[in-house]
Amino acid sequence: MVAVLDQKRAWAAAAAVPDPEVPCVTVEDLGILRRVELVDGVAVAQVTPTYSGCPATMAIEMAIEVALREAGFDVRIERVLSPPWTTDWITEAGREKLRAYGIAPPVETAGSVRALFGDVAVACPRCGSGDTEKISEFGSTACKAQYRCRACAEPFDYFKCI
The missing domain is CATH 3.30.300.130 (Fe-S cluster assembly (FSCA))
Structure with missing residues (x-):
């Protein structure tokens, strides 16, 4: 015990x-x-x-x-390097904490070709709008991209799918 x-x-x-x-x-x-x-x-x-x-x-x-x-x-x-970490391992609580902090959590599964090589629809973590645009492939760290919400005009980081 x-x-x-x-x-x-x-x-x-x-x-x-x-x-x-x-x-x-x-x-x-x-x-x-x-x-x-x-x-x-x-x-x-x-x-x-x-x-x-x-x-x-x-x-x-x-x-x-x-x-x-x-x-x-x-x-x-x-x-431990194998298996390698993916954003799929982020817990639901972690995703909510990211959103509350102003970082959009990953929206696609890590195995998705679209998530790795295409644009994904990222909702603004501040107002929830889907009317957003990617500003830069890199945000405040290499694992995040920089987005801007067209609805509320706020910039925000998006935690990229890996």
């Missing part, structure tokens, strides 16, 4: 770590925290970066390590 409680406590500590580039969502919301297991008294956290060149990968891994150490665990972080 104690081991199960420690396992849950370790998961909760790691899962609460916010993404450094999009602090409204946690590593759990993004689906990049794959697993936290206790192995011989060590909390082993498995993390999948959003993409291989993500500049926040080390910061995320270090933040998870700190959170687990502060919760009283010895820690080992394992980077």
Whole structure:
């Protein structure tokens, strides 16, 4: 019973770590925290970066390590690259948090050719209008595109499908 409680406590500590580039969502919301297991008294956290060149990968891994150490665990972080992360792994709660923060969540599944190579209909996270236009393929980070709403005239980031 104690081991199960420690396992849950370790998961909760790691899962609460916010993404450094999009602090409204946690590593759990993004689906990049794959697993936290206790192995011989060590909390082993498995993390999948959003993409291989993500500049926040080390910061995320270090933040998870700190959170687990502060919760009283010895820690080992394992980077898991296969299968690769996709935006399909973002939880429904994470999508809502992105929208509330002013970032349009991905609207297509990651396997969609249209999502990767075509334009998608992106609703404005502020007013909900579908009358939007892409301004730039890149927004505040490489994983987001910059859009503008024609209805409310507000610019916003769109979390691209990967």
